[in-house]
Amino acid sequence: MSRSPRLAFAVAALGIANYSVMDAVMKGMSIAHGAYSAVLWRSIGAIVLLGPIFLLRRTPLPGRQALKLHFARGVLAGSSVVLFFWGLARVTMAQGIALTFLAPLIAMFLAAAFLGERIRRAAIGGSLVASLGVLTIAAGQAQAHASTEVVLGSIAVFAASILYAGSLILLRQQAQVADPIEVALFTSLVLALVMLPGVPWFSAMPSLALWPWILGAALVGSISAVLLAWAYGHAEAQVLAPVEYTAFVWAALLGYVVFDERVSGWTVAGALLIILGCLAAIRGRVAPAPQTEAAA
Incomplete structure (x- = not known):
């Protein structure tokens, strides 16, 4: 590996670590104030941070085609993020992140359905291995007699991965x-506009003490996006693909330190199977980064 790919790998790893920190902040906000409020106000925080940059660059306003795409993806990605953080508030961070690793695999099959891309044999085999990983995590929940809340949280994260895969398309x-x-x-912007009408029923104006966390989550997410964009511009996706899965390590560590979460052997085994299936499926081709979901 030459210097540039090595540096790109390190930058990508830093980006993933930042995303994991943001996930921990958003999980805490979701537990304290609800996923709806956490996602809504983080989106507004992102507008506050990105809006001036967009205006200072004097970028032309998007045309009709771009606006349609922005609206469609805003709704789809927004629904995914709300489900993800609602579920993450009910399951361990490690388990939630492990289930999001399914998104690139699901995106491959959606691309075949909507973009006419060919499904390779490796993708089919990899999806079967990854499915075993999901079943392993589910078996762990059954063995531990998981509560209804935990099961619903897992289902929500899994559904979020499907919606996120659609947003990747x-x-x-x-x-x-x-x-x-x-x-x-x-x-x-689209996410905030869609969610604002529900504020009287599902949210409230955050206190001044909460705004540093909101803006911090938006800032960390934006920095992570820039770091990953730089990394993918300086190294091939197949070189950087493994770094995406370091998110599981960060999620397990932050879950333990911040939320006193213990990671079961079932979750570790399931995550390894999901990662193995994904790496087998994307071998030799460019794959989208699974961890970008949290940034919406």
């Missing part, structure tokens, strides 16, 4: 008509 189309700053800003 739209992201490919967005990238052809808009730059990353525009995509990130308008995704947050």
Whole structure:
């Protein structure tokens, strides 16, 4: 590995670590104030941070085609993020992150259905291995007599992975008509506009003490996105693919330190099977980063 790929790998690892910190902050906010409030106000925080950058760059306003894509992905990604953090508030961080690793595999099958891409034999074999990983995690919950809340949390995270995989398909189309700053800003803008009408029933104006956490989560997420974008611009995706799965280590560590969560052997075994299945399926081709979900 030459110096540039080595540096890119290190930068990508830092980006993943940052995302994991943001997940921990958002989990804490979701537990204390609900996933709806946490996602809504983090989206507004992202608008506050990214809006001035968009205006200072004097970027032309998006056209009709771009606006349609921004709206569609904002709704899809937003629904995914709300489900993800609702579920993450009920399961351990390690288990929640492990289930999100399914997104690249699901995206492959959705790309075949909607974009006409061919499903390779490796993708089918990898999906079977990853499915065993999900079943292993489910078996661990059954063995531990998991509560209904934990089971529902796992289902929510799994559903979030499916919706996020769909948003990846739209992201490919967005990238052809808009730059990353525009995509990130308008995704947050659409999400906030869609969620604001529900504030009287599901949320409330956050206190001043909560805003540093909101802006901090938005800032960390934005920095992570920039770091990963730089890394993927300086090394091939197949070189960087393994770094995405370091998120599981960070999730287990932060879950233990911040939330006193213990990771079961079932979760570790299930995560390893999911990672193995994903690596087998994406071998030799570019794969989307699974951990970008948390940044919406």
